Amino acid sequence: MIHLCSSSQTRALLLDNFGVEYTQKSPDYDEDQITATDAVEFVYIASLGKLKASIEEFGMELPLLCADTVIASSEGEILRKAKDENDARRILNIQSGSTISIISSLHYQTQAYLFSNISTTTYHFAPFEANDIEEYIQSGLWRGKAGACMVEGFCKKYILSVTGLESNAMGLQVEKLLPWL
Helix, strand or coil: CEEECCCCHHHHHHHHHCCCCEEECCCCCCHHHCCCCCHHHHHHHHHHHHHHHHHHHHCCCCCEEEEEEEEECCCCCEECECCCHHHHHHHHHHHCCCEEEEEEEEEEECCCCEEEEEEEEEEEECCCCHHHHHHHHHHCCCCCCECCCCCCCHHHHHEEEEECCHHHHCCCCHHHHHHHC
16 A cells, blocks of 8 residues: 555556555645746656655655656647646647657655656647647646646547657656556
């Protein structure tokens, strides 16, 4: 049994799909305090900050699993969770017909050791159809998603090529974690 220190339903689903037993509760941590402009640096600082907050808030009775995910546009802009529908539309239009990198960082802390991993999955998308974007925005499924991106949902039909793990793109590179459980 581990403690998933995240409110992400997608991360929980990934653990379920891989048969990992967990309890789930997110620590109190404010990502908005991070000033890093490089996506890899940002995601590492965020996931490590969540780990430190989780140790303080939850202790070490159970091993702690903390993660964070961001998207880097082809121009290097960090695409985080959309703040509202207009921001989601803007972020999706950046990704449309473009190549993006989805970067996830995880920290798995037990009383005996710490495992950390940063993984990248790269997608090249065909241009998104405007009516599909609007339907997706109205569905609300983009909420809480890094870059408003759902490679297993909305974006799936637009994928031209992919390099890397889909689980990483969904927010948790479980295949990298499994040997450490």
